Amino acid sequence: MEHERSAIIELAKNGKTQKEILKLLNIPANRRKFVYRTIRRYNETGEVCDKARSGRPPSVTTPALQKLVRERIRRNPRRSMRKMAQELKVSESSVRKIVKVNLGIVHSEEREFTS
Structure with a gap:
C-alpha cells in the first residue's frame, strides 16, 4: 500500500489527473477515493503514511x-500452556494468544493413517 501511495504522489507531482493515475496504476474505479485522499493528505501534511490509530495498547x-514464552517453548516444546500461564502469572488465554498469534506456533498432531 505504501508503494502504491508513493507512486500516486509521484504521478500527481508530474501533473497527471486522478483519472490518469487510476488508469496508469491499474487501480479499480471503486478506489477513486483512495487516490483523492492520498493526494489530499500529501498536500496537507507532506506525508503519505498512515496516521497513528487510537486503541487500547497491549497490556x-x-x-x-x-520472549519469555518463546524461550520456554524452545527449551521444552511439549510444555503445558496451563503450567506456563501459572508460572508467568498470566491467563491461559494470553499464553495461547502469544503462542498462536504472535509467535505463529501451531499444534501439530501426529495422526495414524489407516489403509
Whole structure:
C-alpha cells in the first residue's frame, strides 16, 4: 500500500489527473477515493503514511512476555500452556494468544493413517 501511495504522489507531482493515475496504476474505479485522499493528505501534511490509530495498547502480551514464552517453548516444546500461564502469572488465554498469534506456533498432531 505504501508503494502504491508513493507512486500516486509521484504521478500527481508530474501533473497527471486522478483519472490518469487510476488508469496508469491499474487501480479499480471503486478506489477513486483512495487516490483523492492520498493526494489530499500529501498536500496537507507532506506525508503519505498512515496516521497513528487510537486503541487500547497491549497490556499483557508485551514483547518481554513473548520472549519469555518463546524461550520456554524452545527449551521444552511439549510444555503445558496451563503450567506456563501459572508460572508467568498470566491467563491461559494470553499464553495461547502469544503462542498462536504472535509467535505463529501451531499444534501439530501426529495422526495414524489407516489403509
